[in-house]
Amino acid sequence: MALGLLGACAGAAADSPLFEPIASVLQHPRCLNCHTVTDYPRQGDARVRHLQSVIRGADGHGAPTLQCAACHQTANTGDGFVPGAGDWHLAPLSMGWEGLSAAEICAAIQDPTRNGGRTLDQVLQHMETSPLVLWAWSPGTGRDPPPVAQDVFVQDLQAWAAAGAPC
Amino acid sequence: MDVIAVNGTQYQVDTSGGRPLLWVLRDQLHLTGTKYGCGLALCGACTVHVDGQPTRSCVFPASAAVGHQITTIEGIGQTTVGQKVQQAWAQQNVPQCGYCQSGQVMAAAALLSNNPQPSDTDIDNAMAGNICRCGTYVRIRQAIHSIAGN
Ligand code: FES
Ligand code: FES
Numbered sequence: 001m002a003l004g005l006l007g008a009c010a011g012a013a014a015d016s017p018l019f020e021p022i023a024s025v026l027q028h029p030r031c032l033n034c035h036t037v038t039d040y041p042r043q044g045d046a047r048v049r050h051l052q053s054v055i056r057g058a059d060g061h062g063a064p065t066l067q068c069a070a071c072h073q074t075a076n077t078g079d080g081f082v083p084g085a086g087d088w089h090l091a092p093l094s095m096g097w098e099g100l101s102a103a104e105i106c107a108a109i110q111d112p113t114r115n116g117g118r119t120l121d122q123v124l125q126h127m128e129t130s131p132l133v134l135w136a137w138s139p140g141t142g143r144d145p146p147p148v149a150q151d152v153f154v155q156d157l158q159a160w161a162a163a164g165a166p167c
Numbered sequence: 168m169d170v171i172a173v174n175g176t177q178y179q180v181d182t183s184g185g186r187p188l189l190w191v192l193r194d195q196l197h198l199t200g201t202k203y204g205c206g207l208a209l210c211g212a213c214t215v216h217v218d219g220q221p222t223r224s225c226v227f228p229a230s231a232a233v234g235h236q237i238t239t240i241e242g243i244g245q246t247t248v249g250q251k252v253q254q255a256w257a258q259q260n261v262p263q264c265g266y267c268q269s270g271q272v273m274a275a276a277a278l279l280s281n282n283p284q285p286s287d288t289d290i291d292n293a294m295a296g297n298i299c300r301c302g303t304y305v306r307i308r309q310a311i312h313s314i315a316g317n
Binding site: 051052053054055057063064065066067069070071073074077078081082084 | 208209214221227280282291
C-alpha cells in the first residue's frame with residue numbers, strides 16, 4: 001500500500017503559480033522514476049518497479065556488478081526501447097521526491113541538505129543542462145516527455161528564480 | 168573500421184551504423200558463445216565484460232568498445248575466477264537447455280571477482296538481470312556458494 005502511494009505522482013499544485021509548470025515537470029515520471037525514496041528505481045509512464053529487481057546500490061549506479069550502465073548507454077538504443085544518456089543513475093535518496101507535494105519539492109530543491117549541496121544557480125544549471133535531465137525530452141519509444149517543452153521549462157525556471165524562487 | 172580488444176586479441180571490425188557489440192562478436196568474429204536472447208537488455212543472455220563489468224552486448228554500441236578490454240565466454244576461462252566458475256558449473260550440472268548460461272557464467276564471474284564471499288542478497292542483486300527460462304536458479308546459487316566456500 002505504502003509503495004503504491006509512493007509510486008503515484010503527487011500532482012499537487014504549488015502555492016506559487018511560478019512554480020506550478022516547473023512542478024509539472026519535476027513530478028513527471030521521467031524525473032520521479034529516478035528521484036525515488038526507495039532502494040530501487042521505477043520505469044515507464046506507469047512507474048512500475050524497475051524490471052529484474054534492479055537496486056539503487058551504494059552510489060545510485062546499481063549493484064556493484066549489475067550497474068545501470070550494463071544496459072543504459074550514452075544514448076537511447078536505435079529502436080528507442082532501451083533509454084540511455086550519459087552517466088545513467090538514480091538521484092541520491094536525499095533527493096527523493098516521491099510523495100512530496102509541489103511546494104515540498106520546491107523547498108527540497110533549495111535545501112542544500114536535500115539538493116546535493118547546490119546553490120540555486122547550480123540547481124538551475126542541473127535542470128537546464130544535465131544530460132540525464134535533457135533526456136526526458138527525448139525519452140524514446142513508449143515514454144512520454146514532460147508536459148512542458150524543454151525551452152519553455154528553461155524560461156519558467158529563469159522567471160521563477162528571478163522572482164526569488166517562491167514556493 | 169575500428170580496432171577492438173576481445174579476450175586479449177586485437178581485431179579490426181566494422182562498428183559502423185551504431186551496430187551492437189553482440190553482432191560484431193557473433194557475425195564478424197564468429198565468437199558465437201555469447202547468445203542473442205531478447206535484444207532489449209532484458210534477459211542477460213548476451214552478457215560480456217567491458218573492463219571487467221558485465222555489460223549487455225545487445226545494446227552496447229560496438230564503437231564504444233574501442234579502447235576497452237572485452238571478455239566473452241570464450242575468454243573467461245583464462246581467468247582464475249572464470250575457471251572456477253566453469254568448473255563449479257560442470258560439477259553442479261547447472262545448465263538445462265544452456266541458452267542463458269554464457270550470460271550466467273559471465274555475471275557470476277564478475278560477482279565473484281568483486282566479492283569472493285557473496286551473500287544470498289549479493290547473489291540476487293548481481294544475478295537478477297540474468298533470466299533462465301529453464302529455472303536453474305537454485306543450481307546457479309549452489310554453484311556460486313560452492314566457489315565461495317573453496
Ligand atoms: S539479448 Fe541482450 S539482454 Fe537479452
Ligand atoms: S538453462 Fe535454459 S534458459 Fe537457462
